[in-house]
């Protein structure tokens with residue numbers, strides 16, 4: 001009989017598959033290492049097993065203990081699976097940018113999940129690092145593996161991921177491409193591949209980090225991005241900057257487009273960080289000769305992202321294009337007892353649709369910007385640190401009653417930098433009653449404005465704006481402006 005003694009014995013030994021369609025025009029061989037075929041569904045099973053076994057060996061985790069860890073999901077799943085098999089409890093702290101599906105998976109394994117805000121400085125007591133530290137202190141028998149600095153994590157890749165790639169490519173790998181979050185994968189796998197290939201005539205394996213645009217590894221300041229599980233806003237101990245030869249930034253838009261293409265063209269339903277790494281792998285492979293072998297690491301499956309990257313509505317609402325989607329229709333037998341018929345659209349409704357159905361949100365912003373009579377900038381906003389007096393002045397000068405509140409930045413603000421909103425009623429009440437004009441907006445901040453996507457047709461967003469008020473426009477995840485019912489009126493009235 002052929003079987004594993006425990007699910008834990010199935011970790012690792014994942015296969016390589018060649019990309020055939022998205023590589024059009026590329027001579028080199030591009031191979032993807034499919035880490036979603038690990039039993040917990042991601043590469044993180046490897047580090048989870050190693051970190052827990054080392055903690056047990058070192059006496060840091062004993063029967064009845066609790067594993068507490070900050071995680072964007074996958075490490076949590078790996079730890080939950082290993083801990084459950086070994087009889088430990090688990091508590092995971094996840095940032096709110098992590099999709100609900102991923103949190104549901106953690107709970108399915110029996111873990112407790114604590115959700116914290118993503119838009120918090122890493123050294124804050126409210127960040128997922130800070131909250132997990134507090135929970136570890138407060139929980140008896142708690143052990144925090146700390147995937148960001150635990151040497152067992154890169155060791156697991158040095159001992160398994162690297163050797164598997166070397167063996168499966170018969171030592172012919174020339175380039176290794178992977179994202180970096182904690183840094184463990186790139187450090188451990190990259191270090192092994194460089195060491196084992198250092199004396200060969202064609203030179204050692206080149207290691208390339210694929211990084212979300214905004215993350216520190218590729219020179220960013222840690223500004224927010226939507227790709228999950230990779231990139232950083234601080235420098236983790238497990239990232240050894242001596243290992244990578246190069247680091248390349250990739251935008252969310254590029255990553256998401258490739259993630260969808262991999263499902264539609266290669267039959268590979270992978271997560272956003274895999275799409276991101278493939279973008280970099282193809283850039284690296286573009287000018288390489290036929291005998292080059294690029295191995296790109298795909299950390300997890302696309303099943304955890306069905307409500308985001310693979311959901312046209314979510315993509316559209318965040319200003320990401322959705323070419324190549326597919327439709328879902330229903331074909332039930334007619335209802336017994338007579339079917340109801342939809343009301344005929346009125347003539348006025350048809351006219352509205354005609355005006356609004358031919359213009360995108362972005363075109364409306366462009367028309368407004370080109371209108372000499374309009375003095376309103378595309379984006380009016382205040383930061384949490386702005387004074388109430390500043391908010392009042394902007395509202396009075398441009399005749400607006402609501403402003404988005406965005407984190408202060410010199411660049412185009414991103415969706416993850418939306419902090420809330422503030423209305424003229426609240427500013428007025430604060431100024432007339434208790435607060436002085438110097439008081440910061442932060443003390444009076446309200447819920448964020450609704451968001452719409454720049455590439456959506458106005459016909460698809462006008463009821464949102466009519467019902468929920470001014471909307472922040474997102475273009476590829478960046479804040480492109482604000483549109484109001486007044487803008488729609490100006491269009492309809494002309």
Ligand SMILES: N[C@@H](CCSC[C@H](N)C(=O)O)C(=O)O
Nearest residue numbers: 071072074075181182228229
């Ligand atoms: N800063 C990152 C994620 C850090 S790596 C964590 C790891 N992948 C996990 O599964 O916990 C982000 O923006 O998601």
